[in-house]
Amino acid sequence: MELTPVTDLPEVRPGDDLAELIADRADDLEGTVLTVASTVVSKAEGRTADLEEYPVSARAEEIAAHIEDVAGEEKDPRFAQAVLEESTELLVEAPFLLTETRFGHITVNAGIDRSNVPEHDLLLLPKRPSESAERIRQGLEDRGHEDVSVIVTDTSGRPFRHGQRGVALGWAGMPASRDWRGERDRDGRELGVTVQSVVDELAAAANLVTGEGADGNPAVVVRDWEFGDLEGSDELYRSVEDDLVRQALREWRFEP
Ligand code: GDP
Numbered sequence: 671m672e673l674t675p676v677t678d679l680p681e682v683r684p685g686d687d688l689a690e691l692i693a694d695r696a697d698d699l700e701g702t703v704l705t706v707a708s709t710v711v712s713k714a715e716g717r718t719a720d721l722e723e724y725p726v727s728a729r730a731e732e733i734a735a736h737i738e739d740v741a742g743e744e745k746d747p748r749f750a751q752a753v754l755e756e757s758t759e760l761l762v763e764a765p766f767l768l769t770e771t772r773f774g775h776i777t778v779n780a781g782i783d784r785s786n787v788p789e790h791d792l793l794l795l796p797k798r799p800s801e802s803a804e805r806i807r808q809g810l811e812d813r814g815h816e817d818v819s820v821i822v823t824d825t826s827g828r829p830f831r832h833g834q835r836g837v838a839l840g841w842a843g844m845p846a847s848r849d850w851r852g853e854r855d856r857d858g859r860e861l862g863v864t865v866q867s868v869v870d871e872l873a874a875a876a877n878l879v880t881g882e883g884a885d886g887n888p889a890v891v892v893r894d895w896e897f898g899d900l901e902g903s904d905e906l907y908r909s910v911e912d913d914l915v916r917q918a919l920r921e922w923r924f925e926p
């Protein structure tokens with residue numbers, strides 16, 4: 671497979687049509703996977719915010735008193751309020767905020783970014799990243815680029831390991847994972863649990879090309895990669911009932 675950036679994308683503004691910006695700068699997209707950093711999806715969708723828009727609740731005051739001041743202003747109770755408003759559940763409240771976003775992704779600070787946001791304090795994640803991916807996919811199809819799969823990505827930390835990597839937040843035109851269960855290994859033993867999260871693996875690979883900071887490559891074209899014949903599934907986010915770690919976190923409560 672080959673991963674190449676879509677070069678010369680401009681600073682993305684609210685209301686920009688990402689499919690158009692990308693289609694103008696890339697050809698031969700048929701049959702490819704296109705990854706798009708959530709940062710530019712959020713910018714195009716106007717998901718910027720300012721701290722002054724968040725009147726602080728008592729809960730946000732309480733939370734802000736316990737979170738570590740990692741990036742300077744994160745102790746701001748208005749920031750805690752913004753995280754609460756983007757979230758359906760607070761899993762960890764100190765020394766950092768780990769929450770479930772409204773679309774099911776679990777991440778630190780509800781994925782709210784404070785970098786690459788000109789003129790505003792905060793960049794919120796797209797509201798429904800799979801719908802964003804589908805809009806981009808449809809926009810490309812309308813411009814003659816058939817059979818493109820789109821993955822909206824974010825840089826995200828992992829439990830148990832240092833460092834961040836690209837993950838998929840939303841996808842369109844392909845399933846999230848492929849199911850190897852029932853396939854055989856080299857010794858003929860049947861695979862019992864292997865479900866490969868291909869959207870995350872593609873997001874992680876593409877993020878090497880996307881880069882970080884000021885690299886300026888929010889869109890990456892993945893060529894010569896095939897989903898293949900295995901059965902696909904769109905289940906990426908675990909439900910609480912299906913997630914032992916999360917159940918354990920519910921039992922564990924931070925005591926100030
Ligand atoms: P995230 O991983 O989705 O949170 O986004 P990042 O802040 O890591 O940005 C991903 C990539 O997009 C980096 O290479 C940034 O330099 C680049 N980037 C961010 N915003 C823009 C933009 O408006 N235009 C362009 N051309 N690149 C951007």
Ligand code: MN
Binds near residue numbers: 708709781783824825
């Ligand atoms: Mn981000």
Ligand code: MN
Binds near residue numbers: 825882883
């Ligand atoms: Mn990033």
